[in-house]
Amino acid sequence: MNKNYPIYKTTFIDDMRSLVEEAAQNYPDSIAISYKNKPSDKEVKKVTFATWRDDVRDLGTALISLRLREESIAIVGENSYGWCCSFFAVMAIGSVTVPVDKELPIEDIDGIITTTGCKAVIFGRTSESKIKELLEKGGLTSAELLISVDDTCGIDKALLGDKKLTSLATLETKGKSLYEGGDNAYYDYKIDVNKLASIVFTSGTTGKGKGVMLSQANICLDMTLGMYNFDITRKTLHVLPPHHTFGSTVNYIGHLAQGCEVYISSGLKHVSDEIREQQPTHLILVPAFLEVMNRKIWTTARKTGKEKLLKGMIKVSDALRKVGIDLRKKLFGSVLAAFGGKLELIICGGAKLDEEIINTFDSLGITILNGYGITECAPLISANRNKYRKPGSVGTPILACRVKIDNPDENGEGEICVKGPNVMLGYYNNPEATAEVFDKEGFFHTGDYGKLDEEGWIYITGRKKNLIILSNGKNVYPEEIEADLQKVEGVSEVVVYAGESRVQKNKDTIVAEIFPDSDFLADKGISDAQRYFEEQVKLINAKMPPYKAVKRVKLRDVEFQKNTSRKITRFNIDKTID
Numbered sequence: 001m002n003k004n005y006p007i008y009k010t011t012f013i014d015d016m017r018s019l020v021e022e023a024a025q026n027y028p029d030s031i032a033i034s035y036k037n038k039p040s041d042k043e044v045k046k047v048t049f050a051t052w053r054d055d056v057r058d059l060g061t062a063l064i065s066l067r068l069r070e071e072s073i074a075i076v077g078e079n080s081y082g083w084c085c086s087f088f089a090v091m092a093i094g095s096v097t098v099p100v101d102k103e104l105p106i107e108d109i110d111g112i113i114t115t116t117g118c119k120a121v122i123f124g125r126t127s128e129s130k131i132k133e134l135l136e137k138g139g140l141t142s143a144e145l146l147i148s149v150d151d152t153c154g155i156d157k158a159l160l161g162d163k164k165l166t167s168l169a170t171l172e173t174k175g176k177s178l179y180e181g182g183d184n185a186y187y188d189y190k191i192d193v194n195k196l197a198s199i200v201f202t203s204g205t206t207g208k209g210k211g212v213m214l215s216q217a218n219i220c221l222d223m224t225l226g227m228y229n230f231d232i233t234r235k236t237l238h239v240l241p242p243h244h245t246f247g248s249t250v251n252y253i254g255h256l257a258q259g260c261e262v263y264i265s266s267g268l269k270h271v272s273d274e275i276r277e278q279q280p281t282h283l284i285l286v287p288a289f290l291e292v293m294n295r296k297i298w299t300t301a302r303k304t305g306k307e308k309l310l311k312g313m314i315k316v317s318d319a320l321r322k323v324g325i326d327l328r329k330k331l332f333g334s335v336l337a338a339f340g341g342k343l344e345l346i347i348c349g350g351a352k353l354d355e356e357i358i359n360t361f362d363s364l365g366i367t368i369l370n371g372y373g374i375t376e377c378a379p380l381i382s383a384n385r386n387k388y389r390k391p392g393s394v395g396t397p398i399l400a401c402r403v404k405i406d407n408p409d410e411n412g413e414g415e416i417c418v419k420g421p422n423v424m425l426g427y428y429n430n431p432e433a434t435a436e437v438f439d440k441e442g443f444f445h446t447g448d449y450g451k452l453d454e455e456g457w458i459y460i461t462g463r464k465k466n467l468i469i470l471s472n473g474k475n476v477y478p479e480e481i482e483a484d485l486q487k488v489e490g491v492s493e494v495v496v497y498a499g500e501s502r503v504q505k506n507k508d509t510i511v512a513e514i515f516p517d518s519d520f521l522a523d524k525g526i527s528d529a530q531r532y533f534e535e536q537v538k539l540i541n542a543k544m545p546p547y548k549a550v551k552r553v554k555l556r557d558v559e560f561q562k563n564t565s566r567k568i569t570r571f572n573i574d575k576t577i578d
Helices: 016-026 049-065 081-092 106-115 125-136 168-180 216-229 245-256 268-278 287-303 307-322 333-337 355-364 431-437 478-486 518-523 529-541
Strands: 031-035 045-048 072-076 096-100 120-123 145-148 164-167 196-201 211-215 235-238 261-264 282-285 345-348 367-373 380-383 402-406 414-419 444-452 458-463 491-498 510-516 552-555
Touching: 016 049, 016 081, 016 216, 016 245, 031 049, 031 081, 045 049, 049 081, 049 168, 072 081, 072 106, 072 125, 081 096, 081 120, 081 168, 081 245, 081 261, 096 106, 106 125, 120 125, 145 168, 164 168, 196 216, 211 216, 216 245, 216 380, 235 245, 235 268, 235 282, 245 261, 245 282, 245 367, 282 287, 287 307, 287 345, 287 355, 287 518, 307 355, 355 367, 402 444, 431 444, 458 478, 478 491, 478 510, 478 529, 510 518, 510 529, 529 552
Parallel strands: 031 261, 072 096, 072 120, 096 196, 120 145, 145 164, 235 261, 282 345, 345 367, 510 552
Antiparallel strands: 031 045, 196 211, 367 380, 402 414, 414 444, 444 458, 491 510
């Protein structure tokens, strides 16, 4: 723990085009992107930085020839090499990317594309059916060109009307021919890094999202300044949805600029196998993934009769480390093998992470760096560092990013506000919403509650929209109670909220709704789950102020609905208790 140790070496990113060019110059023959065409394939496609540069340049050149410079272009589909090339090429020619969540209903997809006036839509294999359905219904009115990431596309040309259909491969071939024939339009254009470059619609766990407007300066400076904090390793596995800034900015921009290999996952159900097969040395994850990984470790130990042994070995190992003896790789080799055997580091953000999970992974030999980000801040705000971390904190702000606490209470807790080069331009076509989140000093109000310690470390308490205000005026942060409940064995997922009675108007009944871990209950022979969890909640209630006590435990049969960032969507939970 040395708070004065120097910042790490990083690459200064001017704009997307220079990022691609400099990476190709610095690491021409190193692997930039790796992936499989199909999850069942044995062959892994490996693309060097030089080849990646050529593909991005050729695609950009073709898009310019189609008069798509300085236009809005939607990208909707699964994570793929084509998605990655499209994302960089669109911004490299000075156009605006509109990444769209492929899981959205077709009406929402059409609304985003049409509202932002996208002249072209790049779509992946899994989104083809939705694009086809929109064409059948007369949607995508602003689009003039449809671009399939796959070479083959099953959309009938009769549906296109006056629209044109092509593929990425066709465009790259055309762009290559133009470039080799002397067309230098891709390089001749001067990029204005302060102009609108990307419109990212927030996934929203509390309702409909808004279009966050980011410039290339926002995105590039966020990664330039943020990566000073991390000593990343040479290979990661891209698991997160690419339309979200954590997936696109941190996984792609932050890593490719540093010459790191990014293996593109084939999807959630393949992640465990991919980690073992591809042996990444670090991962970028949200807490939901780590919670699953942690449960799997202990479930496996319990089923093999080694739970007590593992706990004992962790105690012995932790004691040995205090006197300078580190035997984690030898002691926990079988556990680490489930993560490929080479995993050293996990950078986590997006929601609150239980400190016990951080401690467990650290005891096993994997460092977790918990951070804090939000789409409106491109997204990184703060992070713990490789060799300097504080329990319960999401770290210190990245360089040039100022943080203040608005209207703090007697405990120093209030709304976290941010000012810096990473903060968004505003919400698309929504000046009222933009005005609401910026104060007179230019600070962006995040909607998150938290506090700062004397050294400027950030601690998050909860989300403003989730705050429970009791009739006596007391404030209850459900995330704090959820963190305690998540430690209860047998809790797979939990959400705490104020129950809404159809009969009485007051909302002072604090409810804990739990999705149980059925395997744990079965292994322990617990037949009355309701009684078990109520007894566990009583123990937790006894340790907290009476006004924070959970008064009702509600069990559910299916896991909570989540967005593609694996966050529980609270707004659609039925909170009635009568």
